[in-house]
Amino acid sequence: MAWEVLLPAASAPARARGRALQAALRDAVRSGRLAPGTRLPSSRDLASDLGVSRGLVTEAYEQLTAEGYLRSGRGAGTWVSGAVRAARPHARDLAPHAPGLRADFVPGTPDLSLFPRTAWAAAQRAVLTDLPHEDLGYPDPRGLPRLRTALAGLLARRRGVVADPERIVVVSGVAQATALLALALHARGARAVGVEDPGSPRHTALYAAAGVTVVPLPLDDEGLAVQPLRSSGVRAVVTTPAHQFPTGIAYSARRRAELLDWARSEDGFVVEDDYDGDFRYDRAPVGALQGLDPERVAYTGSVSKSLAPGLRLGWLLVPGALAEEVVERKRTTDLGHPALDQALFARFVERGDYDRQLRRCQRAYRERRDTLVDALREHFPGAQVSGIAAGLHVIAELPARYGPQERFLERTSAAGIEVRALAQYAHARDERDPGPRLVLGYAHVPPARIRDGVRLMAQALADG
Ligand SMILES: Cc1ncc(COP(=O)(O)O)c(C=O)c1O
CATH class of the missing domain: 3.90.1150.10 (Aspartate Aminotransferase, domain 1)
Known part of the structure; x- marks a missing residue:
């Protein structure tokens, strides 16, 4: 049997998950989908396939064994008990599946089920207890100093960025960082920016909203192709060098150097969207482009891929020439990022929970x-x-x-x-x-x- 029938139970809210898993297993036995004599996978394998803890599976096996639906052998192993007679299916069970998403x-x-609810709740309680009253006022539009310091350490260590807390702006995700940069570039006279083609449709939409059109630029095996960039006339270009979206190309060292040469010669900027830079599997991490020239690269990232997009929390490291404009835009947009969320995430980083x-x-x-x-x-x-x-x-x-x-x-x-x-x-x-x-x-x-x-x-x- 495909264990997919248990998947909806596995994604039930944490508190209800154990009971949902037991009910789904019981149903599978009762309905005959799990025939008598079927051997169940080991608790370790099933837990890993379903993405739940092994304890939940062991508990479900024990409970259903106690109820007589399952039996466990003398050695290791769990089987569906022969004592259960499958009920004859109702007519509606025989109807074809509704055409849903499979x-x-x-x-x-x-x-999203990997969101660390327990650690988050603990951090939230601690922050509410400890936060000085003055931190509940309007925050610095760049963000709480405590979070900017924590982020500077994190980004320097994990991504090799040159991280001055004074140049960090806490934002509500890469999306807001992009919107602020678009406004700042527009204020400097830019009416067009280069984007990778293929690339993220979000970039296009966000720049368009600020009155900046995008110029799609082709890629080659090493990243964004330089010659078309040079002849495009743009003076800012948006890139995803660690893992190009969507092709997955990692920009070569040569291409990184060429891009920075281009930016210096044009008095231009490279925007580095490090949207999934934390996830590397079988190669050494490629450090951020920003580390090579923090005055030419605006670096941005967020917790959207590591915690949850719904938190709306990210960061922008901004070159000196754009800093004032970006901070002013952040102030006029929303008077700064919510202080409690910032204090909570600062604690989360400081205590190693984020790592x-x-x-x-x-x-x-x-x-x-x-x-x-x-x-x-x-x-x-x-x-x-x-x-x-x-x-x-x-x-x-x-x-x-x-x-x-x-x-x-x-x-x-x-x-x-x-x-x-x-x-x-x-x-x-x-x-x-x-x-x-x-x-x-x-x-x-x-x-x-x-x-x-x-x-x-x-x-x-x-x-x-
Ligand atoms: C390439 C890329 N950049 C940025 C974003 C937006 O990220 P955030 O949630 O941090 O605003 C996405 C979202 O999926 C993305 O795919």
């Missing part, structure tokens, strides 16, 4: 990436999978026999599988080989569901 590989979201969270996510996401790459190789022989060394998504280029792309997307969508094509992030049309080229996000999908999703995708094509 697999979701849309990139951009982390696993712990990053390590935990890193372990989970590495396993999911491996699962996805293996499943693609198994079900789509000949697929080229790239951009896998970092981040939360991969690029899968499928052989032409799985194409054309439009038909592929129709089939998968009809089968309840959400995927994105690389073309959806591109300005320029790609005239190459007609095989589907996909951007597959995996961080939010537990391993069992990744395996099932890829199998369903292959099946959807075979059935058509």
Whole structure:
């Protein structure tokens, strides 16, 4: 049996999860989906597939054994008991599944169930108790000094940025950092910025809102191609050098140097969106571009991929020439970031909770990436999978026999599988080989569901 029937229970709220898991297992036995004599996976394997703690699975096995649904052997092992007679299904159970979502590989979201609720709640209580009254007034528009100091240490240590707390602005995510930079660049007379093509549609929308148009610039194997940048006439360019979004290219050392040469010669700026820079799997971390020239690079990142996008918390390290304008825009936009959230996150960083969270996510996401790459190789022989060394998504280029792309997307969508094509992030049309080229996000999908999703995708094509 595919253990996917247990997945909804596994994503129940933490307090209800144990009971939901037991109910789902009991139902599976009663309905006959788990036949008498079926051997259950080890508690360790099932816990890992479902993304829950092993204790929850052990407890569910023990409870259902006590109730007579399961029996455990003399050695290790748990089976479905022969004592249970499956009820005859109701007619409505025989109806075909409603056409719902069966697999979701849309990139951009982390696993929200990994949010460290206990540590967060403890930090929240401590901060409410300790926060000096004066910190509840309007904050410095750049952010609480305590958080800026904590961030400076964190970013220098983890990402190699040149982190002066005076040059940090606490923002509500990369999105707000981008919006503030767009306004500051506009105030300096910029009416166009370069963006990577393919790239993030969010950049385009945010610059457009500030009255700055974007000039799509092509990539090559080393990152943003320099010659088209030089001839474009722009004096600012938005980049994702650690793990280009969406192709996953890591900018080469040579390209980084060339970009900075360009910025110096134009009196221009490079914006570095380090949206998933914390997640590296099998290569050494590539330090931030900002570390090479903090006066030419505006660096931005957030907790959206490591904690949760809903927190709306991020940072911007701003070059001196843009600093005053950016801080003034932050002040006029919202009078500064919420103080309690800032104090809480400062404590979280200071006490090592944030590093712990990053390590935990890193372990989970590495396993999911491996699962996805293996499943693609198994079900789509000949697929080229790239951009896998970092981040939360991969690029899968499928052989032409799985194409054309439009038909592929129709089939998968009809089968309840959400995927994105690389073309959806591109300005320029790609005239190459007609095989589907996909951007597959995996961080939010537990391993069992990744395996099932890829199998369903292959099946959807075979059935058509
Ligand atoms: C490349 C890229 N940059 C920035 C963002 C926005 O991030 P934030 O939530 O920090 O505003 C996203 C969101 O998915 C993204 O994909």
